[in-house]
Amino acid sequence: xxxxxxxxxxxxxxxxxxxxxxxxxxxxxxxxxxxxxxxxxxxxxxxxxxxxxxxxxxxxxxxxxxxxxxxxxxxxxxxxxxxxxxxxxxxxxxxxxxxxxxxxxxxxxxxxxxxxxxxxxxxxxxxxxxxxxxxxxxxxxxxxxxxxxxxxxxxxxxxxxxxxxxxxxxxxxxxxxxxxxxxxxxxxxxxxxxxxxxxxxxxxxxxxxxxxxxxxxxxxxxxxxxxxxxxxxxxxxxxxxxxxxxxxxxxxxxxxxxxxxxxxxxxxxxxxxxxxxxxxxxxxxxxxxxxxxxxxxxxxxxxxxxxxxxxxxxxxxxxxxxxxxxxxxxxxxxxxxxxxxxxxxxxxxxxxxxxxxxxxxxxxxxxxxxxxxxxxxxxxxxxxxxxxxxxxxxxxxxxxxxxxxxxxxxxxxxxxxxxxxxxxxxxxxxxxxxxxxxxxxxxxxxxxxxxxxxxxxxxxxxxxxxxxxxxxxxxxxxxxxxxxxxxxxxxxxxxxxxxx
Amino acid sequence: xxxxxxxxxxxxxxxxxxxxxxxxxxxxxxxxxxxxxxxxxxxxxxxxxxxxxxxxxxxxxxxxxxxxxxxxxxxxxxxxxxxxxxxxxxxxxxxxxxxxxxxxxxxxxxxxxxxxxxxxxxxxxxxxxxxxxxxxxxxxxxxxxxxxxxxxxxxxxxxxxxxxxxxxxxxxxxxxxxxxxxxxxxxxxxxxxxxxxxxxxxxxxxxxxxxxxxxxxxxxxxxxxxxxxxxxxxxxxxxxxxxxxxxxxxxxxxxxxxxxxxxxxxxxxxxxxxxxxxxxxxxxxxxxxxxxxxxxxxxxxxxxxxxxxxxxxxxxxxxxxxxxxxxxxxxxxxxxxxxxxxxxxxxxxxxxxxxxxxxxxxxxxxxxxxxxxxxxxxxxxxxxxxxxxxxxxxxxxxxxxxxxxxxxxxxxxxxxxxxxxxxxxxxxxxxxxxxxxxxxxxxxxxxxxxxxxxxxxxxxxxxxxxxxxxxxxxxxxxxxxxxxxxxxxxxxx
Numbered sequence: 001x002x003x004x005x006x007x008x009x010x011x012x013x014x015x016x017x018x019x020x021x022x023x024x025x026x027x028x029x030x031x032x033x034x035x036x037x038x039x040x041x042x043x044x045x046x047x048x049x050x051x052x053x054x055x056x057x058x059x060x061x062x063x064x065x066x067x068x069x070x071x072x073x074x075x076x077x078x079x080x081x082x083x084x085x086x087x088x089x090x091x092x093x094x095x096x097x098x099x100x101x102x103x104x105x106x107x108x109x110x111x112x113x114x115x116x117x118x119x120x121x122x123x124x125x126x127x128x129x130x131x132x133x134x135x136x137x138x139x140x141x142x143x144x145x146x147x148x149x150x151x152x153x154x155x156x157x158x159x160x161x162x163x164x165x166x167x168x169x170x171x172x173x174x175x176x177x178x179x180x181x182x183x184x185x186x187x188x189x190x191x192x193x194x195x196x197x198x199x200x201x202x203x204x205x206x207x208x209x210x211x212x213x214x215x216x217x218x219x220x221x222x223x224x225x226x227x228x229x230x231x232x233x234x235x236x237x238x239x240x241x242x243x244x245x246x247x248x249x250x251x252x253x254x255x256x257x258x259x260x261x262x263x264x265x266x267x268x269x270x271x272x273x274x275x276x277x278x279x280x281x282x283x284x285x286x287x288x289x290x291x292x293x294x295x296x297x298x299x300x301x302x303x304x305x306x307x308x309x310x311x312x313x314x315x316x317x318x319x320x321x322x323x324x325x326x327x328x329x330x331x332x333x334x335x336x337x338x339x340x341x342x343x344x345x346x347x348x349x350x351x352x353x354x355x356x357x358x359x360x361x362x363x364x365x366x367x368x369x370x371x372x373x374x375x376x377x378x379x380x381x382x383x384x385x386x387x388x389x390x391x392x393x394x395x396x397x398x399x400x401x402x403x404x405x406x407x408x409x410x411x412x413x414x415x416x417x418x419x420x421x422x423x424x425x426x427x428x429x430x431x432x433x434x435x436x437x438x439x440x441x442x443x444x445x446x447x448x449x450x451x452x453x454x455x456x457x458x459x460x461x462x463x464x465x466x467x468x469x470x471x472x473x474x475x476x477x478x479x480x481x482x483x484x485x486x487x488x489x490x491x492x493x494x495x496x497x498x499x500x
Numbered sequence: 501x502x503x504x505x506x507x508x509x510x511x512x513x514x515x516x517x518x519x520x521x522x523x524x525x526x527x528x529x530x531x532x533x534x535x536x537x538x539x540x541x542x543x544x545x546x547x548x549x550x551x552x553x554x555x556x557x558x559x560x561x562x563x564x565x566x567x568x569x570x571x572x573x574x575x576x577x578x579x580x581x582x583x584x585x586x587x588x589x590x591x592x593x594x595x596x597x598x599x600x601x602x603x604x605x606x607x608x609x610x611x612x613x614x615x616x617x618x619x620x621x622x623x624x625x626x627x628x629x630x631x632x633x634x635x636x637x638x639x640x641x642x643x644x645x646x647x648x649x650x651x652x653x654x655x656x657x658x659x660x661x662x663x664x665x666x667x668x669x670x671x672x673x674x675x676x677x678x679x680x681x682x683x684x685x686x687x688x689x690x691x692x693x694x695x696x697x698x699x700x701x702x703x704x705x706x707x708x709x710x711x712x713x714x715x716x717x718x719x720x721x722x723x724x725x726x727x728x729x730x731x732x733x734x735x736x737x738x739x740x741x742x743x744x745x746x747x748x749x750x751x752x753x754x755x756x757x758x759x760x761x762x763x764x765x766x767x768x769x770x771x772x773x774x775x776x777x778x779x780x781x782x783x784x785x786x787x788x789x790x791x792x793x794x795x796x797x798x799x800x801x802x803x804x805x806x807x808x809x810x811x812x813x814x815x816x817x818x819x820x821x822x823x824x825x826x827x828x829x830x831x832x833x834x835x836x837x838x839x840x841x842x843x844x845x846x847x848x849x850x851x852x853x854x855x856x857x858x859x860x861x862x863x864x865x866x867x868x869x870x871x872x873x874x875x876x877x878x879x880x881x882x883x884x885x886x887x888x889x890x891x892x893x894x895x896x897x898x899x900x901x902x903x904x905x906x907x908x909x910x911x912x913x914x915x916x917x918x919x920x921x922x923x924x925x926x927x928x929x930x931x932x933x934x935x936x937x938x939x940x941x942x943x944x945x946x947x948x949x950x951x952x953x954x955x956x957x958x959x960x961x962x963x964x965x966x967x968x969x970x971x972x973x974x975x976x977x978x979x980x981x982x983x984x985x986x987x988x989x990x991x992x993x
Contacts, residue, residue: 064980065980146944169926172902176906176922180913181913183913
């Protein structure tokens with residue numbers, strides 16, 4: 001059933017392509033319908049899976065016998081979590097794109113193609129298939145940004161596309177090498193993930209292939225120092241584009257790191273554990289520090305994404321069950337919260353004021369003019385800081401516990417990152433919404449009143465905040481899916497720190 | 501065999517020759533006074549039917565024959581490749597209908613058909629004399645096709661360049677082949693290999709290897725024998741360029757693989773990173789590496805789409821040579837899959853370029869601006885073609901690359917010996933993405949200029965291009981459609 005998340009999305013693309021050129025309303029309707037249907041399938045499919053700790057095959061047929069590639073879709077608890085996240089992010093992104101008037105149907109066609117590819121990555125249990133879906137997402141990303149973006153959009157789009165493409169080519173090298181070695185061990189060609197995960201590749205081989213694949217995927221996860229696409233890409237992207245980039249695309253990278261690099265090459269992961277943790281911590285602290293001094297509202301969120309994704313990578317680097325499950329939960333949590341933050345900045349503020357510069361925003365008194373936006377941002381900001389009661393707290397807490405067990409120094413430094421996170425969030429809230437407005441400028445703006453926040457925006461905002469609260473108050477909803485996975489044989493060698 | 505049997509065995513080739521003559525005759529007798537569009541339409545239809553009949557004959561044949569000691573071979577493999585060549589010829593003919601570069605319609609199509617005959621004989625032969633003769637039939641037709649636009653001086657310049665380079669390369673190749681004959685006393689590839697066995701790498705053989713690689717390297721536009729390609733692609737009428745880039749490429753790669761793998765069997769050497777052993781494999785490996793690097797890096801700087809496609813052709817030639825370097829059955833399967841899908845893709849890209857050139861008068865990247873508005877279907881097809889060339893899944897180009905690269909690494913699984921070449925290829929393929937995306941950026945992102953309306957395209961051209969795009973998607977999603985028959989045919993050969 002879960003496979004239909006993919007098919008529905010691509011079906012939506014087809015329907016959109018067949019619509020007449022200027023049918024904007026119809027295009028929105030089709031897109032929303034598709035996303036809601038995809039989410040419904042994802043949610044019911046996920047809840048219907050009785051054993052989230054195991055890999056449950058959805059469909060498996062031979063695809064390219066010469067390579068041993070199968071069309072193998074399956075899901076375990078980690079996939080389920082991320083598939084549900086994708087569904088939510090898709091709906092929210094469409095609601096926040098309700099005001100797109102320029103070539104609406106093309107926008108949503110690219111949008112849904114991206115969503116379909118993301119579903120595909122999370123559900124693929126064949127390496128080639130996973131790679132196909134992974135690369136499939138690059139093209140829609142590029143066009144969404146280059147066509148509908150702002151601020152140096154063509155530069156940002158090309159940078160993102162090239163970074164993604166270089167990353168996926170690093171992965172491709174590792175993939176081909178692993179295929180050849182596996183063929184030698186198995187005696188037949190295979191790209192099936194469940195089969196390869198049982199192999200133990202030679203340790204010397206893992207030592208050089210692991211960093212290749214990990215960095216290849218990590219580029220998209222915002223791994224420092226390959227994160228530089230993220231701020232420019234996020235800022236250049238249209239609102240829904242940034243929401244998807246931060247919400248799900250960065251998760252593709254982290255997911256690939258975990259699912260492919262770490263599970264297939266556990267000894268390699270153990271060997272490179274310290275460098276991984278170092279890069280992750282630098283990402284956390286550096287991202288937060290840079291976010292603190294930005295002049296552009298959206299850059300703050302862009303760098304905060306790098307910082308928060310650092311927690312995901314730190315969680316992965318712990319090689320502890322609690323750290324890994326924290327990392328997966330953080331993927332979900334960050335997907336929701338970052339999406340919301342970008343929505344406030346891009347849709348609620350920028351689309352109305354046409355500026356994201358703090359020095360301009362300070363004079364506007366947006367706290368009074370756009371109370372809904374202000375409240376939403378405060379709530380999302382608080383969630384982003386990691387306040388108990390929101391999903392971010394549970395996730396980062398688990399990551400820190402795992403990090404404390406593995407390398408206490410890293411945990412301490414990451415704690416510094418959290419403190420800086422509080423600082424930049426408060427600074428952004430203060431500057432954007434609650435700076436003292438000079439009466440004259442405030443009056444000036446009353447002559448051109450800002451549009452009130454529309455219904456789709458409110459619905460989407462409440463949806464995302466509600467989800468974050470729900471998971472924060474009741475994390476077991478997701479942890480019941482994630483934690484059993486860590487007990488599965490697939491993660492056994494990884495959690496033992498390899499057999500080194 | 502008597503003459504009647506002979507005629508039966510070469511019936512497909514005969515049909516194509518007859519079609520060429522028929523096209524000439526119809527053009528001369530009945531259509532002289534008609535407008536060019538009608539002539540092109542009618543004669544392209546005749547061409548398509550002729551090729552279609554030849555394809556049907558080919559598909560119905562099941563014989564495996566070796567006529568006159570390797571001069572003409574009939575087996576499933578050559579049949580498969582010839583079907584691919586004929587299909588490419590049909591699409592070239594359909595695409596050329598739209599172009600208005602000549603009044604000599606009959607001659608143009610007849611030359612395309614004669615070149616096709618040359619290719620068909622080329623792929624069926626394992627005799628160096630026959631190979632050379634069919635290669636010349638093919639090349640001479642292509643030279644004339646390049647010069648076909650008499651109103652454009654660049655067309656003549658391109659043809660002269662192509663001709664001079666080609667003549668030189670043919671001389672090299674003939675020299676190499678004559679050495680082979682001198683050393684072994686045979687013109688049959690299998691017997692040549694048997695004669696060479698045990699000789700070791702003596703200087704004569706080395707010269708023969710090098711000159712052969714030079715000769716074929718010219719045909720497949722590999723660096724450093726590629727200099728004619730960008731000028732020829734740019735100057736030639738677009739349908740001619742498309743034909744040079746596709747059909748001729750398939751045939752040339754096929755025969756190059758055959759000559760090297762069969763004729764020089766035993767003189768392979770090795771191409772591993774720390775494991776270079778002299779022979780034709782390391783020679784080709786160097787040419788492949790150069791082609792990938794030079795082709796891709798030079799393509800970045802191009803502003804004309806046809807020149808860009810030329811450099812991309814050089815780069816893709818490099819990837820394909822990788823399939824030769826690996827030198828085993830699965831790599832040869834991958835090579836043929838790659839070159840056929842590459843030809844389909846490039847033909848489509850040239851088709852769209854031809855339409856854009858017709859509408860805007862230029863093939864610069866800037867003239868593709870707003871194509872997604874002016875011709876949504878063609879623009880979408882161009883997206884498919886260029887992304888496939890760039891190696892984005894699930895399109896045929898990606899699968900071709902994956903097959904070739906994995907086969908190359910798998911050639912020496914113990915030491916991953918050819919990994920260096922594969923890493924280079926993958927790095928360069930990442931570079932290539934940039935310039936393909938540049939064209940697509942123009943088509944999808946740049947705004948339409950003033951007064952640019954919809955581009956009118958005949959339904960036949962649209963259909964042909966759309967079918968090519970569908971083929972690219974189909975072969976990307978179900979590569980086994982082509983991989984399976986290819987590996988069966990190669991395994992049997």
